[in-house]
Structure formats: structure tokens, C-alpha cells
Amino acid sequence: MKWRMRCLAKVLLVIVGIAVLGWAVMMLWNWVVPALFVGARAIDFAHALGLLVLSRILFGGFRGHGGWRGRRQWRKWQSMTPEERERFQAEWKSRHGFRSGDE
Template identity: 40%
Template sequence: MNYKKRGRRPRAFLFVLLGFLAILVFGWVVMLLWNAILPDLLNTKQISFWQAVGLLILSKIIFGFGHGGGHHRHHGGPSDRLRQKFRNMSDEERKAFREAWRQRCGQWRRFPDQES
């Protein structure tokens, strides 16, 4: 009997359950905040729980899921390591590196120390 596969179903069920509960809780919070602030401030109507959940889902679709929907640059990635390595090279090593790069990739990208 494979015990590893058996353990995945409860985890997946728990993950789905926690996600559903998070949507309900955040929807409730959105509803409370909307109804406490906006009707008096902007003369709007109060919203129901399901309208708050819909508003929450709509905002996540528009503004993105996870990390705000934007691209985050990860420091210490391959390009940063290459840039650091290039800075630590001597002039002769840089020339040899540039020539090898041009032979492999062409001249489509500038190097860090070159002027625009």
C-alpha cells in the first residue's frame, strides 16, 4: 500500500477548505468595512455579504493574485551573479568574455560598463 498518496487527499481537502474559509472571512471583513465607512462618507448603499465576496473576487482579478500582480525582481539571480562576475574581471578577461559572448549571442545586449 502506498501511504504517500493516501496522505495527499486530506492535505488537498484541507487546502481547499482553508481557501474557502479565507474567502468567506475576507468577504465578511470587506462587507463590514464598506458598510461602516462608505455609506456615510460617499453616500453609497450598504452591500450584502455576497456582494462583498464578489467585490473581493473582482478586485483580485483586476489587481492580481499573490504578489500584487507585478513582476518582482529577485536579487541574487543569474543576471546579478553575471553582473558581479563581470565587474570583478580584469580588462583582458572582459575583452575575452565580450568576444565569446558576441560569437555565441550576437550584439543584441550591452554590457554593464558600456555607455549607452
């Protein structure tokens, strides 16, 4: 029962978050764009959600910064032996221009 309540709460939180972001996009668009561009018109909530999705597709993607790639790299780092980590760090420093006195 607890698991269902948590899932329901998360789904509700996501829906509320999407609604708030859509409302914010609509308010910002209707405040800024008609004032800047002659002939631009105000948009409604559905258009604001569409604009939000379009901007995420074009500029942000749907994963956060790092996403699964960062976790995969962290697991790789954790599975290295101390000797492998030292070798990796030395190679990384030599590639990126660090000298022994820069640490």
C-alpha cells in the first residue's frame, strides 16, 4: 500500500510540475513577446506546453545534466583498482597539461 501511495504522489508531483512550468512559460511569453515584437499575440496554456516541449527537445533534451552517462563513468571509476586509478590520473593530467607542481 505504501508503494502505491508513493507512486501516486510522484505522478501527482510530476503533473503539478508540468502544469506549473507550462503556466510559467505562458506568463513569460505573454508578458515579453507581445511587448517586443509587433504583431505577436498572446498564447494559451496548451500552446505554452507545446512551446515548453519544443524547447526541451531543441535545447535541453529530456535527461538532466550528466544523466546515466555520469553514473556509468562513476561505476567504472569505483571498479578500478588503486593502481589503475593512479595510472588513469597520471594519463589524464599529462593529456590536459598538468605538471607535477600544479597540484
